[in-house]
Amino acid sequence: xxxxxxxxxxxxxxxxxxxxxxxxxxxxxxxxxxxxxxxxxxxxxxxxxxxxxxxxxxxxxxxxxxxxxxxxxxxxxxxxxxxxxxxxxxxxxxxxxxxxxxxxxxxxxxxxxxxxxxxxxxxxxxxxxxxxxxxxxxxxxxxxxxxxxxxxxxxxxxxxxxxxxxxxxxxxxxxxxxxxxxxxxxxxxxxxxxxxxxxxxxxxxxxxxxxxxxxxxxxxxxxxxxxxxxxxxxxxxxxxxxxxxxxxxxxxxxxxxxxxxxxxxxx
Amino acid sequence: xxxxxxxxxxxxxxxxxxxxxxxxxxxxxxxxxxxxxxxxxxxxxxxxxxxxxxxxxxxxxxxxxxxxxxxxxxxxxxxxxxxxxxxxxxxxxxxxxxxxxxxxxxxxxxxxxxxxxxxxxxxxxxxxxxxxxxxxxxxxxxxxxxxxxxxxxxxxxxxxxxxxxxxxxxxxxxxxxxxxxxxxxxxxxxxxxxxxxxxxxxxxxxxxxxxxxxxxxxxxxxxxxxxxxxxxxxxxxxxxxxxxxxxxxxxxxxxxxxxxxxxxxxxxxxxxxxxxxxxxxxxxxxxxxxxxxxxxxxxxxxxxxxxxxxxxxxxxxxxxxxxxxxxxxxxxxxxxxxxxxxxxxxxxxxxxxxxxxxxxxxxxxxxxxxxxxxxxxxxxxxxxxxxxxxxxxxxxxxxxxxxxxxxxxxxxxxxxxxxxxxxxxxxxxxxxxxxxxxxxxxxxxxxxxxxxxxxxxxxxxxxxxxxxxxxxxxxxxxxxxxxxxxxxxxxxxxxxxxxxxxxxxxxxxxxxxxxxxxxxxxxxxxxxxxxxxxxxxxxxxxxxxxxxxxxxxxxxxxxxxxxxxxxxxxxxxxxxxxxxxxxxxxxxxxxxxxxxxxxxxxxxxxxxxxxxxxxxxxxxxxxxxxxxxxxxxxxxxxxxxxxxxxxxx
Numbered sequence: 001x002x003x004x005x006x007x008x009x010x011x012x013x014x015x016x017x018x019x020x021x022x023x024x025x026x027x028x029x030x031x032x033x034x035x036x037x038x039x040x041x042x043x044x045x046x047x048x049x050x051x052x053x054x055x056x057x058x059x060x061x062x063x064x065x066x067x068x069x070x071x072x073x074x075x076x077x078x079x080x081x082x083x084x085x086x087x088x089x090x091x092x093x094x095x096x097x098x099x100x101x102x103x104x105x106x107x108x109x110x111x112x113x114x115x116x117x118x119x120x121x122x123x124x125x126x127x128x129x130x131x132x133x134x135x136x137x138x139x140x141x142x143x144x145x146x147x148x149x150x151x152x153x154x155x156x157x158x159x160x161x162x163x164x165x166x167x168x169x170x171x172x173x174x175x176x177x178x179x180x181x182x183x184x185x186x187x188x189x190x191x192x193x194x195x196x197x198x199x200x201x202x203x204x205x206x207x208x209x210x211x212x213x214x215x216x217x218x219x220x221x222x223x224x225x226x227x228x229x230x231x232x233x234x235x236x237x238x239x240x241x242x243x244x245x246x247x248x249x250x251x252x253x254x255x256x257x258x259x260x261x262x263x264x265x266x267x
Numbered sequence: 268x269x270x271x272x273x274x275x276x277x278x279x280x281x282x283x284x285x286x287x288x289x290x291x292x293x294x295x296x297x298x299x300x301x302x303x304x305x306x307x308x309x310x311x312x313x314x315x316x317x318x319x320x321x322x323x324x325x326x327x328x329x330x331x332x333x334x335x336x337x338x339x340x341x342x343x344x345x346x347x348x349x350x351x352x353x354x355x356x357x358x359x360x361x362x363x364x365x366x367x368x369x370x371x372x373x374x375x376x377x378x379x380x381x382x383x384x385x386x387x388x389x390x391x392x393x394x395x396x397x398x399x400x401x402x403x404x405x406x407x408x409x410x411x412x413x414x415x416x417x418x419x420x421x422x423x424x425x426x427x428x429x430x431x432x433x434x435x436x437x438x439x440x441x442x443x444x445x446x447x448x449x450x451x452x453x454x455x456x457x458x459x460x461x462x463x464x465x466x467x468x469x470x471x472x473x474x475x476x477x478x479x480x481x482x483x484x485x486x487x488x489x490x491x492x493x494x495x496x497x498x499x500x501x502x503x504x505x506x507x508x509x510x511x512x513x514x515x516x517x518x519x520x521x522x523x524x525x526x527x528x529x530x531x532x533x534x535x536x537x538x539x540x541x542x543x544x545x546x547x548x549x550x551x552x553x554x555x556x557x558x559x560x561x562x563x564x565x566x567x568x569x570x571x572x573x574x575x576x577x578x579x580x581x582x583x584x585x586x587x588x589x590x591x592x593x594x595x596x597x598x599x600x601x602x603x604x605x606x607x608x609x610x611x612x613x614x615x616x617x618x619x620x621x622x623x624x625x626x627x628x629x630x631x632x633x634x635x636x637x638x639x640x641x642x643x644x645x646x647x648x649x650x651x652x653x654x655x656x657x658x659x660x661x662x663x664x665x666x667x668x669x670x671x672x673x674x675x676x677x678x679x680x681x682x683x684x685x686x687x688x689x690x691x692x693x694x695x696x697x698x699x700x701x702x703x704x705x706x707x708x709x710x711x712x713x714x715x716x717x718x719x720x721x722x723x724x725x726x727x728x729x730x731x732x733x734x735x736x737x738x739x740x741x742x743x744x745x746x747x748x749x750x751x752x753x754x755x756x757x758x759x760x761x762x763x764x765x766x767x768x769x770x771x772x773x774x775x776x777x778x779x780x781x782x783x784x785x786x787x788x789x790x791x792x793x794x795x796x797x798x799x800x801x802x803x804x805x806x807x808x809x810x811x812x813x814x815x816x817x818x819x820x821x822x823x824x825x826x827x828x829x830x831x832x833x834x835x836x837x838x839x840x841x842x843x844x845x846x847x848x849x850x851x852x853x854x855x856x857x858x859x860x861x862x863x864x865x866x867x868x869x870x871x872x873x874x875x876x877x878x879x880x881x882x883x884x885x886x887x888x889x890x891x892x893x894x895x896x897x898x899x900x901x902x903x904x905x906x907x908x909x910x911x912x913x914x915x916x
Contacts, residue, residue, distance in 0.1 A: 015658075194531075
């Protein structure tokens with residue numbers, strides 16, 4: 001029996017987020033939120049492990065109440081229970097404060113074998129949360145895991161694979177462990193519609209909301225107060241638009257294609 | 268002497284008793300079997316509706332059968348012959364067993380009797396020829412869709428024997444005991460002359476006759492039983508079942524009611540025969556395995572694992588054995604249900620009013636709703652980004668950048684609200700169709716606008732079995748659309764057109780929906796658009812299923828093309844779906860060939876320079892096929908709007 005906790009974030013769909021060059025801020029109005037894409041892979045991994053070894057999968061998210069929509073989706077995918085860690089005091093947290101809050105929530109859940117995060121979020125892309133939570137819980141952590149090969153429930157060990165640019169790394173660790181995974185390690189399953197509907201009908205049965213007091217966190221270490229990071233300025237870095245359209249395939253066009261790639265210093 | 272019907276000539280009384288007993292037993296068997304069977308399927312007499320309509324439909328059904336001349340004529344001959352012979356038997360029963368016995372009167376005398384004999388012989392002859400034709404068809408012609416089973420041989424033998432023995436009997440009777448009016452039974456009379464010529468003696472005739480008579484009578488009893496136990500039950504069941512029409516899909520729940528009551532009945536969809544509705548069960552039983560649905564199926568044609576006939580036959584077979592057997596995986600393969608393009612050709616082809624698509628949708632719904640099993644990523648994309656492409660929401664308006672189209676504000680009014688649809692909003696090629704429609708609307712001076720926040724229409728979700736997602740989207744859209752004032756909802760996608768017209772309307776979302784083809788035709792007819800140039804290319808037209816089969820919208824595109832191309836417009840000989848519907852545009856199901864390639868080849872048979880389509884999926888499917896087949900330079904594929912737009916200058 002494996003007990004797995006997956007941390008997810010409810011993020012604005014950055015594809016729709018535009019930058020206001022005058023104010024120097026990002027425009028978030030009218031932008032729908034989604035589950036941070038690699039977090040979906042984290043959920044999928046957890047559910048696949050549950051199917052293989054048995055057990056339970058919980059999801060936690062430190063977010064404003066609007067994130068309940070994302071948690072419902074996670075439940076619909078097959079997660080047993082979701083916890084929304086939400087309190088006004090958590091607002092404006094940097095990764096340190098967030099990791100602290102999440103580790104408090106994980107401790108509150110109690111026993112666990114595996115904590116999985118998406119490797120980074122599409123709206124801030126730090127990749128901090130996994131390692132920081134691992135440190136705060138005092139357990140091993142590994143980022144950019146591409147595969148969980150085997151979990152030995154007797155020996156309480158886990159074998160993992162990480163594909164890096166110049167090879168493949170194999171790891172073994174003692175449980176419990178924190179890992180983070182990237183987009184593309186698996187294909188997230190479709191949220192089961194009936195389960196999605198049932199979550200809608202009986203939200204409280206599947207989703208619990210915890211505030212600061214519930215997780216016993218130190219008010220000084222959460223939210224803005226607990227965050228040593230300050231955002232000083234946001235600037236947009238325009239990406240040069242490059243567009244190459246080759247509509248037929250022949251020896252000539254392949255040559256042309258290679259020439260253009262060389263010109264663009266891509267190869 | 269007044270001609271009248273002779274009864275039980277040369278018959279020993281024991282044989283007559285055996286006959287009566289067998290008839291009574293057969294009727295008991297027939298009614299008991301029918302009773303227990305339909306009761307097992309949950310049929311109640313109160314559910315018997317529209318029997319008048321059913322009787323009227325019988326003629327339509329026979330007309331449909333006649334689309335296959337050989338098989339159709341054979342069936343019609345057998346059916347009409349049998350029906351008249353049955354009425355004849357009823358007449359005899361009334362005269363002999365009621366009038367003569369209780370009232371000592373009769374009516375089959377004189378001219379009435381002679382006419383009766385003529386009619387009976389004509390009916391017998393028609394019946395016999397029909398049976399012979401059917402035997403020749405099954406034994407020698409062997410059309411590929413017919414699968415011969417023992418049952419078919421047995422039934423044909425019973426029918427053949429019934430017809431043959433009747434005539435021979437009549438012949439013997441007239442040969443050994445001639446009557447002056449014998450020639451009224453003209454078939455029997457000819458036979459009697461032959462028997463006389465071959466030297467049939469009175470004693471031999473008297474000896475053979477009772478056995479022949481009894482076997483003929485017993486054939487009747489066996490046939491009565493066969494109407495309950497064999498495929499012949501399609502006839503009684505035809506009157507009991509209700510066909511779910513192609514365009515009106517039955518929903519397993521109504522979302523607002525579910526959300527309000529916080530209750531939902533599970534499972535949703537079909538997994539075991541018990542989860543079928545009573546009419547679905549009865550309809551499955553009515554299948555005679557004729558294979559017309561299979562012949563019309565684009566997936567089957569492309570060598571995919573699906574055959575609508577097999578779906579119905581497998582369900583019918585399982586139904587007989589157990590109501591609680593899981594259908595998917597052991598009996599019906601998952602790939603079968605996902606190969607369906609939901610075009611509905613099978614439904615339109617079935618003479619027994621069976622809706623094979625209804626079973627497939629039920630099975631899809633179970634897989635999708637309860638297990639989350641749907642192929643491809645299109646539904647996930649809709650769930651997350653409100654379009655099957657998974658492209659950002661903000662890119663939806665990309666097609667109308669720089670077009671300066673009126674975007675409707677709440678409370679504002681417009682004559683025509685143009686619902687662009689995901690395909691024409693996101694796909695680079697299909698955006699051109701939307702842009703052309705805008706050009707045409709402007710040319711005709713139409714007051715139109717688009718929504719600022721158009722989204723998915725939910726069609727794909729419904730076709731793939733996620734009824735929850737569909738209803739979520741639909742109710743959201745209905746609420747949204749009701750905020751605006753418009754007269755006409757204009758669509759370029761037949762899938763959107765149909766979902767608004769036939770599905771939304773079932774949930775109180777009634778709008779006046781127009782397909783762009785319908786609307787362009789209207790503008791042309793009203794003189795608001797004028798075709799100023801003639802199309803110089805030979806053009807053929809491929810009907811979208813969701814216009815042709817679901818909505819019978821076939822005349823408008825032809826009128827437009829006739830105006831545009833005149834004699835250069837040629838019809839493709841066959842009709843099949845392009846393969847893009849029911850999810851086909853979004854994931855590839857396994858198969859030897861691809862439906863779009865086959866369909867493209869159909870159109871090539873008339874050597875067109877240009878293939879006109881009226882659906883974004885068809886356009887993609889045909890362009891893809893043209894590329895694959897190396898016809899990219901030789902044959903153009905265009906939406907009718909694009910063709911017309913060029914001719915308006």
